[in-house]
Amino acid sequence: MTSHHHEICIRDYDPTVSFIDDKAIWEAINCAAEPTAEQVRAVLEKARQCEGLSIQDTAILLQTQDNTLIDEMFTVAREIKNIIYGNRIVLFAPLYVSNHCANSCSYCGFNADNHELKRKTLKQDEIRKEVEILEEMGHKRILAVYGEHPRNNVQAIVDSIQTMYSVKHGKSGEIRRINVNCAPMSTEDFKVLKTAAIGTYQCFQETYHQDTYEQVHLKGKKKDYLYRLYAMHRAMEAGIDDVGIGALFGLYDHRFELLAMLTHVQQLEKDCGVGPHTISFPRIEPAHGSQLSEKPPFEVDDECFKRIVAITRLAVPYTGLIMSTRESAELRKQLLELGVSQISAGSRTAPGGYQDSQNDQHDAEQFSLGDHRGMEEIIYELVTQSDSVPSFCTGCYRKGRTGDHFMGLAKQQFIGKFCQPNALITFKEYLNDYACEKTRAAGNELIERELAKMSPARARNVKTCLDKTDAGERDIYL
């Protein structure tokens, strides 16, 4: 694996002081309580420049009630998504390694007070088995997920990741990028985590509203709001320059959460010189053993959720947006158009859930899933209904295009030069090795259509790589 080292220069910061200023955020919300059509259109015009939006601009978009303006907003979000990301969509699968957890988050099925939950931490051979199944589906990217528990210490996490990378099963089975979603750690531990060659380190603040945060985190290390708030600063300090943030929608006012999340983006840019690589949008789903999850205090409906995604696309045009399997097929389709750039496919949220998928997993899973379709079905739908190119590309990370370096390239709109070709090549690999006849035919047609859109020189270049793939070569990337 090629590894390029980028120096990350962190400004002095004070981890004992929150950078989330409740008063300032509420002021921004109140100032834009009833935005005029002119105000909204002025912000949309600014968004079209693909240079992002301020907190004030974002507060304006968040509060328009006018359906015509909301439609215009969606149109601009689609434009930006198309300009910057094209019609690629990156696919990954979560791998729940352990549901042992010492914390008690009142929205999560893994909370330590849920005595009904069957606890499980996968052993290395069980991890291997899970990865084999994911490789058989054609997956190349994994999001490894862990509860916060002494069992899931950094060394255990590193060991599990090494196991995942070592599995080479079937035709071209291999995992080429592993992102990690686990509890925040000290800078020293993050340095150890980095040695496992992880992709993105992901950790969600859940709620940026400190009072609410303290009410829903009842025990364990996670109670410490500031320790979590500065997790990404420490990760960057440790040299992990791809980080993913998120808020769990449903705990507090979505307008506050979105503006606070943007404040987090700006703070990382200011202190670390680079913002987050991805933003995730979990919404609270019903979980066994969590009363709060049955009826979230600030439930976000589908229409509101679409606005949140579209506005984020406008506010941070170059940041990847991740949608989990938590959403239904129809909604995911709409969210893709509005700016989502990565989705999970064929997911299970219980440790061992892939091996055990015949059985009912309800006694060990984190929450119920909205989308139960398998990988192949999702791919077929993406190709035939959304005209999207499923991508298994892991090229940027392996060529060292990460962190500020990655953002630099993105900003020059270099993505088309690497990402679209790599998407087509990895998709071709998938079609040849894993797809059924029907999907392969539809996929190859899509590839032809995409080649026809490229400049002749680029199309020739990509065609050469596709031909090599057809001839049996694997893992080609630009």
Ligand code: SAM
């Ligand atoms: N234990 C680590 C932590 O809390 O950061 C990582 C694993 S935790 C299972 C990953 C994420 O799942 C949490 O950050 C939270 O946003 C999300 N989550 C928890 N309960 C949920 C629910 N009922 N519905 C949807 N997402 C949930």
Ligand code: SF4
């Ligand atoms: Fe544990 Fe994370 Fe679930 Fe909280 S969200 S109970 S820390 S697994």
